[in-house]
Amino acid sequence: MKKLLIDLAFFLAVVFFLPSFVLGQTPTPGQIAPKAYTCPPELDQIYQQINTGEKCTTNYEEFKTDPKLFHYWTDDEEVTMQGRAKERARQFIDWVMNHSSIDNHPVLLKVWSTARNVSYFFVILTAALLGLGIIIGQRTNFDTGVKVWPSVIKILTSILYIAFSATIVISIIQLSDVMMKFFIENLGGKDLFNIYFNIGEKNYFFFGIKDLNMGAQESIKTQLFILKLTEITYYILGGMLILRKIILWFLLFVSPFLPILFSFSLIKNVGWIWIRVFFQWVFYGPLFALFLGALATIWKAGIPFIFDFSRHDIAAGYIYPTATNILWGGPAQKLTSLNNINYIDPYVEYIITLIMLWAVTFFPWWLLRTYLDYCCEGISAIKNLLLSNFGPGRNPPSPGPTLSPVSLTTNLGAALKIPKEVETSMKTRIETVEEIKKAETEEIVHSLDMRATKITDVARFETNKTTNETFNKNINYLKNPTQATTINERQKYMNIRVELSNRAAKADPLAGRIVSSVFAPALEQVKNRAAIINTLPKMAPVT
Structure with a gap:
């Protein structure tokens, strides 16, 4: 659309501006004197007030004697x-x-009705393809519960919309x-x-x-x-x-x-x-x-x-x-x-x-x-x-094997534990989507000030007010990126959240621990904890 407007402006400029350079020409001495008109009376009064010697004339020969002084009005x-x-x-x-x-x-x-009739044909064709897909799916999955009503409702809604x-x-x-x-x-x-x-x-x-x-x-x-x-x-x-x-x-x-x-x-x-x-x-x-x-x-x-x-x-x-x-x-x-x-x-x-x-x-x-x-x-x-x-078909990442929920900070300290060999003294710059995708999970965690490799780090989170506020801010922004104050921050935390979720789905252990600790709601965390307890070996009573 922007290119169309530029082309339109260029076309109008060519059509309207180029002819404007062909103005009415001032007669040359060899030409017949053009028809003269008297000046508006107000202009005669102004010429007298400004006192520069200018005045109107209807005599073309007099005008030619001094075109700077005399005003000669004619057709144009x-x-x-x-x-x-x-x-x-x-x-x-x-x-x-x-x-x-x-x-x-x-x-x-009339034109709309033609498009409507064609749309009816395509809806019928879509319904036929959908039915064929259901039949083929039943033959391969052997599922006795056929869920056709959602598809039928969609088809009926489509027909109703097309009609109106x-x-x-x-x-x-x-x-x-x-x-x-x-x-x-x-x-x-x-x-x-x-x-x-x-x-x-x-x-x-x-x-x-x-x-x-x-x-x-x-x-x-x-x-x-x-x-x-x-x-x-x-x-x-x-x-x-x-x-x-x-x-x-x-x-x-x-x-x-x-x-x-x-x-x-x-x-x-x-x-x-x-x-x-x-x-x-x-x-x-x-x-x-x-x-x-x-x-x-x-x-x-x-x-x-x-x-x-x-x-x-x-x-x-x-x-x-x-x-x-x-x-x-x-x-x-x-x-x-x-x-x-x-x-x-x-x-x-x-x-x-x-x-x-x-x-x-x-x-x-x-x-x-x-x-x-x-x-x-x-x-x-x-x-x-x-x-x-x-997303459908995606199992939530399993939480880390811990059974004793102490506090959120302590739990996160254990979940975000990073090996010493990957610790660095400088923060990695992670802002754009490309940088987030290229960075290691440890680098992403490091950039968010969420490292907790030993008990002193946990103590630092609890005692240092600035560190604690930064830590809580990053956690809250990861939970809900729309809380960020600027557009760039919202986009950054949204991208980090998506990337960590994708890595957790690909069995990245650190990303899985972060997702299970930060993203999962409280009810889901309880369910995950109960599932872990059920998987523990049970002791049989000694008789």
Whole structure:
């Protein structure tokens, strides 16, 4: 998706930016004099106030005598094209915001029904394969207790979901659209897109003129560039909303296949991908509407930056000359020829409004993507942890042959005994998954300050407060990694716990003692102790 957005941005840059370098040309002396227009009266007054000798003229020959001094207004094709393009973009985003889609349209349900029928066939095929597997299993295991009801319930649930998948998916989509509508209408988002034009289709019949004065050309290029950026922003913003709806329609078509995907371990992850993408785009709409409505509220009250708008309509605020008849400005501005982004404060306000629109467009998508990545990684880690400890067919590691439970510290001291020849004076750095897998079990125990090779170590655990706190912290984090304060610590202890469990299952004696002493719940420890007692030789009475 990230690569797609980059490619889209490059395409739009090529389409919109490259033509902008072909501007209306200043006539050369050999050309016919272009049609002249009178300057706005406000500009004549400003030229007199700034007292630089500048003035408007409708005589082209007089203008040519000093293009720096005289202002000559004439028709310009580029300004006309840009003005109409901006109005088209405004109408586009206004249409997208005020026209909802028909999610239960018959053509969408027709495509879904085709996918539903195919899903029914695959469910029947899956049931046949399942029945064949049960028959073959009975012939080899000779088990008279056939447990078919769980499988039958799964098949019936799958058929029920397939039949109502369209209703479920469309209901979720419509609920998200209702939330979008609520935020947009209550916070004023639908009236947001009136930055530089009054609302109305009549603006499309606009004809542009510009000032040929040499000092006004930079202002013209900057204005056309920023307005083109606004146009692109409108198209991307509306395009994201339309893209969201189209992706949700496609996911609706695939929804009947979810039970089949979850029936096989090999393709189960595809089903999780569907769920992840579906909810990412479902929640994008309400988040987008919430931020957009908040943006409208902020714009109406005033963007919370320090601006100086006191220089409007006076000579002190006429720094960037008005050079076209396109009036533009930030939100809640009353636009005139002298309030047309003529100095830095309204210009910065306009740039901030564009950045805020970009944030509204992309931040919800990035936020949901990051949350789902973090959420899925955490769920996967917890799942691996649970499978490593409580997986089917895995016998719990047998505890060490001790019958006298004294205290937890003493029991752990005996369980974590390490031969002297492997003791080291330096701690081994064990942080990443690779380091944990490569390290010996003794090194893992050493890194956690859980060594107890002699009675003095046990005494140190009991008497030294710092050592005791570190020891108890490591024990508690191993028992429940979610208690760790940071993400890195949670991941580290989770990885160590999984690795020790795997090694205990492979008959690693030290790992087995750690797992039986630390991970096993109290009830299981009692059961293990009782099992050991039962295995001891019993003395027959002497008769």
